[in-house]
Amino acid sequence: MKPKISDVAKVAGVSPTTVSRVLNNRGYIGEKTRQKVDEAMKQLNYFPNDVARSLFIKKTFLIGVIFPTTTNPFYGQLIFHIENIAASLGYKILLCNSQGQEDKERSYLRMLQRNQVDGIIAGAHNRGVKEYDIPTLPVVGVDRYLSENIPVVSSDNYDGGRQATQLLINKGCRNIIHINGPIYLETPANLRRKAYEDVMKDNQLPPITYETDGDNQAVIKQLFDENPRVDSIFASDDLIASAVIREAKLRKRNIPSDFKVIGYDGTETTRLLLPELSTIQQPIREIAEKTIDILTKEINEEGDRSQMETILPVRLIESETT
C-alpha cells in the first residue's frame, strides 16, 4: 500500500539504511546513490512515516494545547499564533477544547501523554487538577497558575486593570463598577480586579464587583437595577463589555457622555465587530511567542528557572465608549 523505506531501497537497488541516510542527510553518501534513491522516492511517491520515526527517536514534535474553546475570540487568536509559530519550528498542534470542565481537562491530559507529546501549553484550569505536575513533561501555562513549578506567561493584568479604572476616573466617573468572570480560578486575571479595587480606594471611591458565571445578561440587568447611579463599567472582557453596552442602550443611557464602558482583550475580532469599544488590548502574539519560546527551551532542556513568570505589557485603546 503505502511505500516504505524498504520499497524505496528495492527500487533504488540499495539497502534500507542507505535510503534512511539520504532521507536524513546523515553520514557519507555517494552522489550517484543519492540520485538513485531520490528518483526511487519520487517514483513511488514515498514519504516517511513519522509514527515509526517518533517511536524510535522518542520525540513526536507534537505540542498539546488546552484552552476552554476556540470559539472565544481571545483563545481563537491566541491558538492561531501558537500554531503558527509552532509550525515554523517544526512542531504540530494537538488541539483540546476543555470547555472549563475538569473531567475533560484531565482526560485530555491523559490523552496527550499517551500520544507522547513533547510539551503542553494550557490556559484552562480547574482547581484540583493536580495532573499538570508531570515530572517528565514540559508544561507552560498561559494566564493560569497551574502549579508551583510550571512557568506562566500572561500580560500585565494589574496594569491593565489600573489603566482601565484610571481612565474612567480621569474622565470624571465616580460610580464605577467592575464585572468579571468566576474569581475562584487562580488566575493572574484576578489582578485586574485587584488593580480596580486599589485604584478605587486610592481615590476614596467604593469598589463594587459583580461576578458573572456565564449568564452575562442576567448579571448585568441586576447590576443596573441595583445601582441606578452607576456611571461606568470596567468589564473583564470585551464580550461582557458588549453586553453592557447593549443593556445601557436599552436603558437609554447615552454613551459615552452619560455612561462609559471599557472592556478587556482587544482581539482582532472585537476590533472589527465593535471598533467603538474602548478596551485594554493584550499582546496576544507576544504571549504566544514567549510561551513557545519557554516551552521549546524546556523541551530541549535549556530551561532556566529565571522565567517562571513572564508579564507582557498591555495597551490601552481609547475609542468611543469612554
Added chain:
Amino acid sequence: MKPKISDVAKVAGVSPTTVSRVLNNRGYIGEKTRQKVDEAMKQLNYFPNDVARSLFIKKTFLIGVIFPTTTNPFYGQLIFHIENIAASLGYKILLCNSQGQEDKERSYLRMLQRNQVDGIIAGAHNRGVKEYDIPTLPVVGVDRYLSENIPVVSSDNYDGGRQATQLLINKGCRNIIHINGPIYLETPANLRRKAYEDVMKDNQLPPITYETDGDNQAVIKQLFDENPRVDSIFASDDLIASAVIREAKLRKRNIPSDFKVIGYDGTETTRLLLPELSTIQQPIREIAEKTIDILTKEINEEGDRSQMETILPVRLIESETT
C-alpha cells in the same frame, strides 16, 4: 523512565502479552491476574504509548483539520465543534492554519500524511492544490470543492443569498449592493452571489457586486463613493457587514430607516458583539456533525457515494440593521 508494558509485566509477575490483554480487554483473563496487572499499572503510573500502538495497528485516531485561521469567528466556532465531536468519538485533532496560502496548505498536507492521520477535514483551498486527491486517505471538504471525488459539506448558500436579498427587497430597498470575498475560489459560497444576482434580476433590479481582497474598509469607501444612492448592502460575512455599518454611520446614514445591512454567518461571537446585525446564520454545529459523520464513515470504509454533497439549511436572523 516511562514504564512500558514489560515493566508492568515484571511487577505483576506475568507476561507482557497478558498485560496487553488486560489493557485492551481482549481474550480470556483470570480475575486474579487482572487485578495484579491493574495494581502494577497503578503502582507504576503506567499508561500506554499510543505512538507504538498506532505503528502496529496502522491507525492513529488523528484527524487533520485545515482552515484559514482560528482567529476568524466562523472557523473558530466550526473547529471547536469539530474537535468536540471528534473527541467524543476518540479522535484527536491536528490543527493547521493555512492562512489562505497555497504553499502552507501543501506543506500541511504532506505533514499530515507523514503523521499518518486517519482523515482530513479541509476548508482551505487554493486553486491548483491537487494534492488533496490522496487515493488512500479520506478527505471531506467544508464549503469548498476540493476535487471531483471529495465529499463537500456546506450550508445552503444559495438559499441564504436568496433570503438575504429578498428581505432587503421586501423592506423596500432598490439599490442593493453585494460585497463578497475573492470570487476565484471555487466555493459553494459563490452561490450567495449567484442567488443575489438571480433575485435582483427577477425583480428587474441591476445587481452590483464588489469584491474585497482583504482591505474591506477601502473597498467599502469606494463603494459608497461610486454609489451614493445605495440603500442597502448584503455582505458575504458579518465582519464585512460590520465594516459597512461603520462606514454608513460615518456617512450619517440612518440604520435601518435610511440604510440597511445584512451579513452572513451568524456566529456566536457576532451575536454577542454585534447583536443588532441582521444576518444569515449558518448551522455550524450541524456542519461539523455531518462532516465528521461522513469522514468517519469513510475511515471505516462504510462510505457510500450518496453523500458527495451535503447542504444544510440556513436561518435568517432579523435584527436591527434591516
Added chain:
DNA sequence: TTGTATGCGTTATCAG
C-alpha cells in the same frame, strides 16, 4: 487461561 515469537517502519550502531 497464559506465554513466546514476530513484525509494524524507522534509525543507530557497528562491521565491511
Added chain:
DNA sequence: CTGATAACGCATACAA
C-alpha cells in the same frame, strides 16, 4: 561510502 542487525513499545498469531 554502504549494508546487516537490533531496538523503539505494542499487539497479534500461535503454542502451551
